[in-house]
Every structure is written in structure tokens, then in C-alpha cells.
Amino acid sequence: MDKELCFVTVIGEDQKGIIARMATSVYEKGINIEDISQKVIEGYFVMSMLIDIKGSDYSLKEIEEDLQNIGEEMGLRVQLQHEEIFKSMHRV
Amino acid sequence: MAFTVDEIFETASMTLFRGFDIRTVTLGINIKDCIDSDFGRFKENVYDRVRDNSARLVSKTEELETKYGIPITNQRISITPVSQVMETHASEGKFVEMAETLDDAIGDEGVDFVGGFGASVHKGTTRSEEVLIESLPEVFSRTESVCSFLNVGSHKAGMNLDIVIEVGKILKEISRKTENSIGCAKFVTFVNAPEDNPFMAGAFHGGGEPDFSLNVGISGPGVLKGVIDKNEACDLTELSEIIKRTAFKTTRAGKLIGRELAGQLDVPFGIVDLSLAPSPMEDDSVAKIIESMGVEKMGTHGSTMAVALLMDAIKKGGAMASGNVGGLSGTFLPVSEDLGMVEAVQDGALSLEKLEALTSVCSVGLDMVAIPGDTSAGKISAIIADELSIGIINNKTESVRIIPAHGREAGDVLEFGGLLGRAPVMDVSGYSSDGLLSRGGRFPSPLTSLKN
Numbered sequence: 001m002d003k004e005l006c007f008v009t010v011i012g013e014d015q016k017g018i019i020a021r022m023a024t025s026v027y028e029k030g031i032n033i034e035d036i037s038q039k040v041i042e043g044y045f046v047m048s049m050l051i052d053i054k055g056s057d058y059s060l061k062e063i064e065e066d067l068q069n070i071g072e073e074m075g076l077r078v079q080l081q082h083e084e085i086f087k088s089m090h091r092v
Numbered sequence: 093m094a095f096t097v098d099e100i101f102e103t104a105s106m107t108l109f110r111g112f113d114i115r116t117v118t119l120g121i122n123i124k125d126c127i128d129s130d131f132g133r134f135k136e137n138v139y140d141r142v143r144d145n146s147a148r149l150v151s152k153t154e155e156l157e158t159k160y161g162i163p164i165t166n167q168r169i170s171i172t173p174v175s176q177v178m179e180t181h182a183s184e185g186k187f188v189e190m191a192e193t194l195d196d197a198i199g200d201e202g203v204d205f206v207g208g209f210g211a212s213v214h215k216g217t218t219r220s221e222e223v224l225i226e227s228l229p230e231v232f233s234r235t236e237s238v239c240s241f242l243n244v245g246s247h248k249a250g251m252n253l254d255i256v257i258e259v260g261k262i263l264k265e266i267s268r269k270t271e272n273s274i275g276c277a278k279f280v281t282f283v284n285a286p287e288d289n290p291f292m293a294g295a296f297h298g299g300g301e302p303d304f305s306l307n308v309g310i311s312g313p314g315v316l317k318g319v320i321d322k323n324e325a326c327d328l329t330e331l332s333e334i335i336k337r338t339a340f341k342t343t344r345a346g347k348l349i350g351r352e353l354a355g356q357l358d359v360p361f362g363i364v365d366l367s368l369a370p371s372p373m374e375d376d377s378v379a380k381i382i383e384s385m386g387v388e389k390m391g392t393h394g395s396t397m398a399v400a401l402l403m404d405a406i407k408k409g410g411a412m413a414s415g416n417v418g419g420l421s422g423t424f425l426p427v428s429e430d431l432g433m434v435e436a437v438q439d440g441a442l443s444l445e446k447l448e449a450l451t452s453v454c455s456v457g458l459d460m461v462a463i464p465g466d467t468s469a470g471k472i473s474a475i476i477a478d479e480l481s482i483g484i485i486n487n488k489t490e491s492v493r494i495i496p497a498h499g500r501e502a503g504d505v506l507e508f509g510g511l512l513g514r515a516p517v518m519d520v521s522g523y524s525s526d527g528l529l530s531r532g533g534r535f536p537s538p539l540t541s542l543k544n
Binding site: 007009011037038039041044046048060061064077079080081082083084085086088089090092 | 094095096097100103105108158159161162
């Protein structure tokens with residue numbers, strides 16, 4: 001089945017519940033999580049979540065708004081970006 | 093995962109922390125087929141063409157911003173040079189009416205400027221072009237979003253000095269007639285003007301373009317400053333490599349978004365313009381990049397080499413990233429729109445003469461430079477002629493956007509606000525060039541243009 005992949009990037013201070021809350025938000029919208037990675041880079045906690053939005057009834061804007069709201073509550077920066085931008089920028 | 097967390101962080105942090113954006117998406121529109129012998133119908137045709145396409149452009153860009161998480165800061169329209177479509181309606185009143193029509197047509201949903209209210213006059217003027225030039229002070233006093241250009245020279249044709257002399261006089265009048273002399277910020281004098289430039293104020297939809305063309309200007313001074321700051325110790329060759337790699341990535345982002353937007357609008361994709369475009373925000377400054385490279389203050393010795401290396405590396409990275417590189421693809425060094433440039437002028441590190449030198453290696457010209465309001469028309473023309481000569485001899489685009497600041501003197505500051513920023517009024521030479529300018533005529537095409 002075709003997939004439509006996006007990356008959710010969360011940057012900030014590590015704390016309890018980041019993955020749980022972000023994962024719940026996308027689960028409630030019928031979105032599958034394909035992969036999760038996390039790492040400390042330049043002093044930031046960085047969590048990256050690969051999601052497949054194909055088949056979700058929610059628009060990208062709606063998905064993004066909810067993730068941003070969680071980020072705001074937890075003091076984190078959140079970025080939702082379609083996978084194509086990473087292919088373009090990081091692969092020759 | 094197909095990408096490492098470091099790669100994902102790098103891309104996400106460009107917009108989150110480094111102000112990366114697509115500076116402009118500019119839709120070029122042919123309006124030649126709008127011409128009608130009935131001027132009222134002609135205006136209606138132009139209005140409908142520009143109005144419909146402005147609305148389409150705005151509606152599609154928002155979707156892409158969300159999809160890729162990269163802001164698209166400006167949406168603009170460029171049209172066929174107006175002089176070419178007004179030949180049979182060449183009166184000052186009709187030029188002003190056409191400008192007002194364009195001003196109304198872009199609406200207030202998101203498009204902020206419409207470019208192309210100009211002419212190519214490098215070998216002389218038609219009657220219509222003369223009327224257009226005379227109408228400019230009135231046009232700028234009655235419109236907000238209309239931008240104008242004159243192409244007064246080319247490597248092949250040389251430079252039309254008679255028109256440069258006229259431009260000095262017209263700029264003085266525009267300065268007097270528009271609040272804060274703002275009209276001068278919407279007028280560019282070019283040599284070797286590109287027909288697919290997406291950046292204002294000099295964008296127009298050239299004669300070789302199809303009915304529509306979508307051109308993209310990327311940005312990212314903050315992104316480059318960030319990577320240069322992280323690599324303090326490397327030598328110039330390695331620095332060039334680092335800049336190249338970063339420019340590759342930002343250009344690829346512009347290409348992806350431009351192609352997709354063009355597809356959604358069902359118009360041909362034109363070009364990605366690599367130009368670094370600063371804005372009056374901390375760190376979104378080309379001058380600060382140069383200072384990060386190791387000169388204490390933009391404009392001091394070493395700045396010209398730094399600008400040359402910077403743009404050479406950006407072009408190499410950009411050319412690798414896209415086969416559709418075009419437009420200006422230099423760097424903008426607009427004084428008022430770049431906080432580092434403003435500081436450098438106010439601290440006495442950057443003079444008009446040094447700025448001219450900087451523009452000879454890769455920048456696209458003297459941009460957003462304010463000079464004292466009592467500067468004579470002849471001196472303004474001489475400043476323009478000096479700058480444009482660099483382009484004629486070196487076969488590169490060169491442009492001047494200069495603002496004789498009405499009622500102000502050197503050391504004052506002209507506050508524009510928004511993306512236009514604030515322009516410190518720069519000193520000009522007290523000596524005269526009137527003897528040279530009064531000769532008039534055409535600067536002949538240089539020997540290097542004879543290549544056939």
C-alpha cells in the first residue's frame with residue numbers, strides 16, 4: 001500500500017510524556033507511527049517520529065495544529081514536515 | 093529510518109531557529125493578449141488576469157507552507173513590461189490609470205507587489221516609453237504596490253547615458269512626491285536585467301517567457317551564518333565547501349516547493365534564484381555572515397574577498413542542486429533591509445564607495461541606499477552610471493535602487509518599517525561630475541561583447 005510519510009520533529013528539554021502525548025495525538029487521528037528516534041544534539045533533546053498520514057481523515061493542518069498545541073503546553077518546539085523535503089535536501 | 097536524527101534536526105532547525113524561508117514565489121504573467129483598442133476594456137482584461145492569478149497563487153502557497161514546514165514569506169506578481177502593451181495608449185493619464193488598475197487587481201489577500209511597470213530602453217526610447225518615464229512620479233504617488241524598472245544597458249548594447257541622466261531627475265521628483273521618499277524604493281535601474289527575476293522591485297515577465305512562469309527566490313542568511321559560526325577554525329577552501337553544501341540544501345528546498353507550486357497552478361516552473369535576501373531581523377543579515385567569516389565590521393578590508401567567496405560557493409552549491417537556476421542569483425546587499433549593513437554604515441565602516449566595490453564581485457548592485465535629499469540630479473545619475481558600468485564591462489546584472497531622501501541629510505535615518513527597514517542617509521562626494529554627464533550619448537558596447 002502507498003504511504004504518505006511525514007516527520008514530526010520535537011526539540012527542547014527532555015521530560016516525561018513527550019512520546020506518549022505526541023503518539024496519542026496522532027493515534028487518535030488514525031495515523032500509524034512508522035519509526036521513532038531520539039538523540040541529544042547541540043545540547044537539545046531531539047525526538048523524531050516518522051508517521052504515515054495516508055488514510056487519515058484529518059488534514060495536515062489539523063494534525064500539525066494539535067501537535068503544536070502539545071508542544072506549546074510542554075515548552076517544546078515542534079515541526080511537521082513531509083518526507084519529500086528531506087529527500088530533496090539530503091540526497092543528491 | 094531513511095534519515096538520521098541529525099539530518100532531520102538540521103532541516104527542522106533551519107526554520108525553527110535560523111529563519112530559513114522561501115523569500116518569494118513570483119508568478120510571471122503575460123498581459124500582451126489583454127490589449128484592446130478600447131482602453132476601458134483593456135484595463136478590465138488586465139484587472140481580471142492579474143486578479144484571478146493573484147488569488148490562485150495565494151490559495152496554493154498556504155498549503156505548501158504547512159506541508160513542508162517552511163514559510164513562504166512573499167507572494168508576488170510580475171507582468172509583461174507595461175511599456176510594451178501601452179504603445180497605442182501612450183498618455184500620462186492612461187499610464188497612471190493602468191498603474192491604479194494593477195494596484196487594485198492584486199487585492200489584499202496576500203500578494204504585496206506587482207512588478208513590471210517599466211521598460212527596456214538600452215538603445216533608446218519609443219514615445220510610449222518616454223511617457224511612461226514621465227508618469228512615474230505620479231504613478232508612485234497614487235499606488236502602493238506597483239514596482240517599476242528601467243533596463244538602460246546591456247553587455248551587447250552598451251549603456252544609454254541619456255536615460256541615466258533622466259533617471260536622476262525623475263528620482264528627485266519621485267522622492268519629493270512620495271511620503272518618506274518611498275517611491276524610490278520601488279524603482280530599479282538595471283543593466284543586463286534578467287527576464288525571470290522573482291525579486292522586487294525589479295521583477296518583470298520578459299519577452300522570452302511563456303504565458304505564465306513561476307519563479308522562486310530562496311533565502312537563508314541565518315542558515316549560512318549558523319554553519320559558518322560552527323566552523324570558526326577551517327580554512328577558506330573548507331569554508332567554501334561548507335557554504336556549498338548548505339546552499340545545495342536550501343536550493344533543493346526552493347526547487348521542490350517551486351516545482352510543486354507550479355504544478356498545482358498548472359503553469360511552467362521557471363527558475364530558482366539563489367540570491368541571499370536579508371531582512372531587518374537579527375541574524376537574517378548578509379553583513380553578519382561576512383562578519384562571521386572573520387572581518388570585524390562589514391565594509392572593512394577583506395569584505396570584498398569574503399563576499400566574493402560567499403557568492404561563488406553559493407552558486408556552486410546552487411548549480412548542483414538545480415538545473416533551473418536563474419534570475420539575479422547574486423547576493424543582495426540592501427543597506428536599509430539588513431541590520432548588519434545599517435550598523436556598518438552608522439559605525440563608519442561602510443561607505444558608498446566600498447559598497448560599489450562589493451557589488452563588483454557578485455552582488456546585484458547598490459540597493460536601498462539613501463543619500464542626502466539635496467544631492468543634485470546629475471550626481472545621482474553619476475552614481476548610477478558608475479555602478480552600472482561594472483555590469484556593462486563585466487557582463488553581469490547590475491542594478492541601482494537609490495533614495496534621495498527628501499529633506500534629510502547625511503547621518504539622518506529614513507524609517508520605512510517592515511521588510512524595507514531603516515536607511516541611514518549616506519554621504520556622497522562633494523565634487524561634481526556634471527562635465528562628464530553632460531556629454532550624454534551611449535556608452536559603447538565593450539570589446540568583450542564581440543564574440544561571434
